[in-house]
Amino acid sequence: MTNIGVIISMVFIFGGLLAIMIYSLRGKDIDRRIIFLFVFISVATSVIFNVEFKEYPTVIVKKVFDKIESLPPGSKVLISFDFDPAMKPEVFPMANAFVRHCLVKGHKIYLMTIWATGQALMNETVETVIKEEFPDAVYGEDYVTLGFKAGGVGVLNVIITDFRKMYPTDEHGTSLDSIPLFAEVKSAKDLDLVLPIGGGQPGPKEWILFIGDPGDVPIAPGLAAVVAPLIYPYYPKQAIGLLGGVKGAAEYESLLRQVYPQFQDVPAPALRMMGPQTMAHIVIMAFIVIGNITYFRSRRRGAE
Amino acid sequence: MKKQIPILITATVGTVLVLSVFFPPAKMLGEDFSLFFDIIAVFAFFLGGGNLVRVHFIKVYRRKSDWVYSVVTLVGFTMMLASGLFKLGGPPGISGSVTADGSYLNTMFIHIIAPLSSTMYALLAFFVASASYRAFRAKNREATILLIAAFVILLGRTPLGMMATGWVWESLSIFQIPNLAVWVMNVPNLAGQRSILIGVGLGVVAMSLRLILGMDRTYLGGDND
Amino acid sequence: MRKGPIIITAAVALFFVISWIIKSGGAPEGSSSYDAIAEGFWLTFAAFLTLAILSFLYKDNPFYKFAEHLYVGVSAAYWMSLGFWTTLVANLFPRISMTLSEWFQVEFISYQYHFWVPPILGVLLLMRLSPKGGWLSRWALAFIVGTTAGLNLPRFLRSDFIEQISSTMLPILVNWQGFGDFFTNFSLSASGQFVSIVSNFLVVLGVLCGIIYFFFSKEHKGAFGAASRFGIWVLMVTFGASFGYTVMGRISLLVGRLTFLLDDWLGIISG
Incomplete structure (x- = not known):
């Protein structure tokens, strides 16, 4: 059924693209709503028919995975949810994959955010990943949620020397002094790895500038695709690796499944998204090609 | 008074925060100033919310065009604020x-x-x-380079690239599109972004210095304000 | 009032009421009927808002305007609520007032009188809303500007200038293994001499030429002009890559929304 659906939608999409090309070559203008419709159909059909592909992890993603793998169990890893729902489809799978990987390796995780919107999303991870998939994980001993603080870089500039000054309590109002995870942590310098996830400002770049470089703490950001190219100059010295967009998340999910077969059945939203993503890329590339063919044809006609 | 005090505040706070990086006794004050900044940021949220209410209230009060939608904004704002401030539910x-x-x-x-x-x-x-x-046309050499790079990324960042060029031998693996996409990101993209980053970084440093030294006062606005 | 808009609004309302009724019946086992009705309502409302925004693709319309205005209102209030509880209640009150700390049930830290400064500056910032006292907000603004400048100056100098130049000083000959390997191995892996050497060379050259392109104090002629031209090519690759990633990002968001509509709301996804 799925295969038939995919074939029918492919025929429809590529037939339509061919029709658009012929139409454009005749010098007629294509209404923008037709283009919108094609993007919608190409994404919607591949979402409905659940087209999935195999992923091949790239070195830059593998470095993040290997870093978490190589840390001894009990290492202190901070994950910062610096994003809003607008970035969620791209970066939320990264956050969940990081949490799964850290907990399965026995690392201690500290969850915080410098985006107000990140707090609700952080709680979603706690409810849907930690509590459901790791029922034995104990709050305060295996993970802790620090929550949101306003001020962005101002927050980072304080936690680099003193967590307690910025966070007298955790998200639920419990003093940090009574939380076992903070027994050996005074500042961000005591962390073994920081995984800032986001794509805006303040975000992963600020974590590199205010925590990674001055505190000599390894940083491995998970990034929304829009900002990923901007963070490459920090790799590999200031950022040990990075995950860029949904592709980076999909590669990480695939690595996690390869190494830990128990995650075969847990949701892998990024891997599922790569099918529709691929179809949409094909349609957009087709539009670029059609636009250029039309352009060169009209230019040649003009020259004649 | 209207300008001298703000300039003095900027200079003092800026200098202390710069010094706090190199001069340990200033560290504590630097942390306090950061914390002050975080607290004032919340008042900035209040300012944003307050301004929003003012603008939309005036719109409703004066029955300006589309005032009905301003009612939606005000109702949404009030419901969310009440839920949040009173921790309802x-x-x-x-x-x-x-x-x-x-x-x-x-x-x-x-x-x-x-x-x-x-x-x-x-x-x-x-x-x-x-x-x-x-608009994405290969009109000249520069636009063509941009277009090719975009194509390599669009193809290489999906499984399609591997399907199309996965057969290429290992010794020539750079010509596999996913690898080419990785190379584009790690080499020319990195070089271009780094040159921009260095320029912007220097710009931020120069601008910060100008602000701390009181040479740039544009943030204070006009005299009549 | 014209009949057309009324009919459309009524049809849309009916459609979503039906959705609410259907979705209220599909709540998970164990939940009360009130929870099921609430869940059905919220799911339907989220779908309505999603479609209201998407309707802008056809043309601007009242449903889009409703959704847009609602977004502005709730977002501002959300940030205010979070800011109040997480920063004012948790960080300010325990340092300035024992009474407030007790009232809000947060642990009192100690009296730190200098922490009266930020609320005073905060109130001055709010004076911006007043027609006459607006100038007082400059004091708070000056503090914000000073903090930003003071925080950014050393960090940008270190991370975005010194570290970037240091990272650009790459070895031109990486683990040289002879000409044979150089001309036969075009692998992207570390063993591929050709790619590693050319890459390092290009990074150094690309950064240098990119900076030259942004240097406008000298006319771009001769060798300087050639370097600037190469710089712009490198920048064009950068912008092309950024475009590719931007497309990727935007499509991901669309996939996310359509997955919500087709799976969570309509439940028509196979597998």
Whole structure:
């Protein structure tokens, strides 16, 4: 059924693209709503028919995975949810994959955010990943949620020397002094790895500038695709690796499944998204090609 | 008075924060100033909210065009603020998390803010496609380079690239499109972004110095304000 | 009032009421009927808001305007609520007032009188809303500007200038293994001498030429002009890559929304 659906939608999409090309070559203008419709159909059909592909992890993603793998169990890893729902489809799978990987390796995780919107999303991870998939994980001993603080870089500039000054309590109002995870942590310098996830400002770049470089703490950001190219100059010295967009998340999910077969059945939203993503890329590339063919044809006609 | 005091505040705070990096005795004050900044940031949220209410209230009061939608803004604002400030629907007591599971604030975040925010940005997917068809033309050498790089990324960052060129031998693996995409990101993209970063970094340093030294006063606005 | 808009509004309302009724019946086992009705309502409302925003693709319309205005209102209030509880209640009150700390049930830290400064500056910032006292907000603004400048100056100098130049000083000959390997191995892996050497060379050259392109104090002629031209090519690759990633990002968001509509709301996804 799925295969038939995919074939029918492919025929429809590529037939339509061919029709658009012929139409454009005749010098007629294509209404923008037709283009919108094609993007919608190409994404919607591949979402409905659940087209999935195999992923091949790239070195830059593998470095993040290997870093978490190589840390001894009990290492202190901070994950910062610096994003809003607008970035969620791209970066939320990264956050969940990081949490799964850290907990399965026995690392201690500290969850915080410098985006107000990140707090609700952080709680979603706690409810849907930690509590459901790791029922034995104990709050305060295996993970802790620090929550949101306003001020962005101002927050980072304080936690680099003193967590307690910025966070007298955790998200639920419990003093940090009574939380076992903070027994050996005074500042961000005591962390073994920081995984800032986001794509805006303040975000992963600020974590590199205010925590990674001055505190000599390894940083491995998970990034929304829009900002990923901007963070490459920090790799590999200031950022040990990075995950860029949904592709980076999909590669990480695939690595996690390869190494830990128990995650075969847990949701892998990024891997599922790569099918529709691929179809949409094909349609957009087709539009670029059609636009250029039309352009060169009209230019040649003009020259004649 | 209207200008001298603000300039003095900027200079003092800026100097202390710069010194706090190199001069340990200033560290404590630097942390305090950062914390002050975080607290003032909340008042900036209040300022934003207050301004929003003022603008939309005036619109409703004066029955300006589309004032009905301003009522929607004000109702949405009031409901969310009441849910948040009074921690409605959350765990009993005042000490629990403001975004606790089941609280009205969290419910409204999941079912109102999340769909609105993500759909607003998802709209751009359609406009990007439309722009690709209408404006992304290989008109000259520079535009062609840009177009080729975009194609390599669009192909290489999906499984399609591997399907198309996965057969290429290992010793020539750079010509596999996914590898080419990785190379484009790690080499020319890195070089270009780094040159921009160095320029912007220097610009930020120069601008910060000008502000601390009181040479740039544009943030103070006009005299009549 | 014209009939058309009324009919459309009524049809849309009916459609979503039906959705609410259907979705209220599909709540998970164990939940009360009130929870099921609430869940059905919220799911339907989220779908309505999603479609309201998407309707802008056809043309601007009242449903889009409703959704847009609602977004502005709830977002501002969300940030205010979070800011109040997480920063004012948790960081300010325990340092300035024992009474407030007790009232809000947060642990009192100690009296730190200098922490009266930020609320005073905060109130001055709010004076911006007043027609006459607006100038007082400059004091708070000056503090914000001073903090930003003071925080950014050393960090940008270190991370975005010194570290970037240091990272650009790459070895031109990486683990040289002879000409045979150089001309036969075009692998992207570390063993591929050709790619590693050319890449390092290009990074150094690309950064240098990119900076030259942004240097406008000298006319771009001769060798300087050639370097600037190469710089712009490198920048064009950068912008092309950024475009590719932007497309990727925007499509991901669309996939996210359509997955919500087709799976969570309509439940028509196979597998």
